[in-house]
Amino acid sequence: MHHLTLTPGRRALLAGLLCAGAAALTNPLGRLCIIIPLLLIAPGYLVERAAPTSRLPALVRLALWMSLSLSLVALLYLWLSVARLPLSDPLLWGMAALLALASLAAAWRDLGPTPNPRLPTPDSRLLTPSLLLLAIFAITLWARLIQVEGLALPAWVDSVHHALMVRVAAETGMAPISLRPYLPVDDLPYHWGYHVFTATLMRLSGLRLPEAMIISGQILNALCGIAVAGMARYLWRRPIAGVGAAIAVGLISIMPAYYVSWGRYTQLCGLLMLPGLAIAWGEALRAGGRWRWAIAALLLAGLSLVHFRVLLFALALLAAQAAVWAAGQPLSVLRSCLLAALATGLGVAVITAPWIWLLARRALLPALASDGGLAGGGSYNALNAGLLWSRQNELLIAVGLLGAWLGLRRRVGAAAITLIWVALLAVEANPWLIVYLTPGAGALLLIWGLRRRSLPAGLAGVGLLLINPRTVALPYLWLITNDVLVISLFVPLGVLTGGAAALLYDALPSARRWPRATATITAAAALALAGWGAYDQRGVLNQNTVAATPADRAAITWAAANTPPDARFLVNSIGWLGPVKRGTDGGWWLLPLAGRWTTAPPVLYTYGSPDYVRYVQAIEAAVADYQPGQEQAILDLIASERITYIYLGAKGGALTPELFVGRPGFRTVYQEGGVTIIAVGDR
16 A cells, blocks of 8 residues: 555645645746756656656756756657657646656655655755755846846847747747748758747646746746756755855856847757756766667757757767766776767667757758858957956856866866866867867877887877967867857856865764754855845846836737737837847737738748848838938838838837828827827728
């Protein structure tokens, strides 16, 4: 009768079920609180639980579950799309119900009087760090939700095309590889793992698209601190490292909190997955086994669908982990591990073959055939010193360097792994650094070869010496820029800061003489630091990147209900990246939210045919370059493009209501909160 015994864990599970049932009956936001853990934790929990893996701390397992879940959702959509099998509502709800039942049954068994032997054994000494982490996460989540209070629509440029992709995924039940009927774009080579996850959340919870993006985005943002905490806990093998990392990432670092100002939801999702991948890779290196390598393959495959740049960051991290692990390993172990890693890579290629082929055909080959190829540089890749040293980054970098120094002194592998990883990231963003590093490596190899009288080593050393700044010039790569690297440094900085906290705590004399008092004082100090960080981040949302107001949201709702589906809207636009323009106000959101054609579509139009791209850019330029006295050019544009409505939002732009009001053929049909919609012709 053990399956009916009510242990404390099972009582907590039943209480959670009652709360979940009550939340599901309230509103879509309450249902979101159920769907988030169902999609973000349950799939990974079931897969990791079924694998014959070793005992890992609960925090580490949670980071692994989140990464696995995001990967599995993305891979499910990939192969359903390849099979042309939409994830219809009945199929989606059926799969969600089965997932819920399976995870509840597994949790009931694991929480019983005879728990799963692979689960970590509870340790009363870890109670304080666990409760402290829970409190830190609660503070972080509260801070993230306060930061978006009053935000009508997601901010900046990326959010607009993210919203369109989420809408397409929700409506079709497939990966948003085609953006029709909204944009004439097919075989879109843009990572979409985040979008199918958010679309699934939206469909199951009933939330509207803006809330699904904003609220779930802030929840994922808060969970980033927990994921990095799990990575720090795993690498440093100390619970306090997780606490320090959670505070650093969630409440001290300006990133990833500032991501909300840019709508960087896809990169955020990718970085949320990265710690779980590092944990899985570390376990595969340490203990081997088909299941461990298979989990690593699933995570790599899923990450390629969520964010390709973060995948490159992850490969650098895996290389750093492998390099530190390989030191001192016998040749036979290295050989078998290399074969397993190659098999893992082959498995990733097979799992994601349709996606890899699409990327190669639509992105890689055209880039190689272009004049510049993959080369980048210029101002686009310039290091933004203000971004690097913004807010509390000086403090975090100092504490991170302290953690690295302490770790190296004690020969802790986590410090070496993180430092090597950061160095490799710098090389990825600045490939020209290679030609400054190879001569030194060549000199060392040449000396070693001469001392050992090894001709191959000596020749290799000479070859490396020949690769130097005078003989080879390596360009930047457009795929990875210094700014993208800088805004991702919160992950290694969080790991190093967590290590510093753990090593400093261990060094306290009072930790051994008065452990309970020291733990209490440390917890109080950590909570005080977390509270200060939350207060400091309260204004993290940059109002200059917010284009839409609540009045715009109301106007878009009116337009969706009171204009025909084939309505064509003239909206304001302004320069952004070269010939690509962006909207200036809520009118830019008409396509993803109301399904209405606009003169400034989401920037994913650049993946359309060359003729279509030139067509859109000509229209956008005519609006963005408008100056007083060029009224006839705008009127000609309205006539040639069969414009039926003009949307002029609260944020304003080059076009104003005064340009049209009073002219024959223009009639104001909506005017609220600074938003004006003008009908053209007899409408």
